[in-house]
Amino acid sequence: MADIVNLRQFKKRKAKDAKEQSAAENRIVFGRTKTEKQFDRNVSRRTELFLDGNRLETDVPPGKDKP
Template identity: 45%
Template sequence: MAEIINLRQHRKQKGREEKEKQAEQNRIKFGRTKDQKKRDAFEKKKALSELELKRLEKKPEE
């Protein structure tokens, strides 16, 4: 004889598994490590400072 299952629980479990699968794909696609974030922030800050040094006219200080 077939196993009796609760369809509501089965549907919810399947939904949770799908969400977890999608979350795992998103972590791989969009996730960055703390070191990567720090490196990007450092590179951005360095690029802005280099750009500021190359200005012909300085911004007036307030």
Template identity: 40%
Template structure:
């Protein structure tokens, strides 16, 4: 025979577990020292600069009036033959 479950208590237990999971996540994100946050920010900035510095080409802003995708450098569909 199945165990009897009080649905009101089960719902409350589920809500408590979700709140505890969210609290644990917030402690991991926000419970760090200033030095830790600055170190992580510095690492992220260096990684972004590294990736940006190794991009093949920098296309103009698509919203700018001088941007024309037909004049963009790169591979063309036309063969040289």
């Protein structure tokens, strides 16, 4: 004989399991701490400043000499 199942509870459990699966996927994709995000921003900023400071060419219009 089959077990008796309350459909309302079954639907709620299925929805809860789907939501938990989605949350687990989001934790993998977006789960970085504030410190990790800040570190990446700092590295990016330092790299950009380094490259700008060591640029060989400047934005001088053609025909104009450097001062």
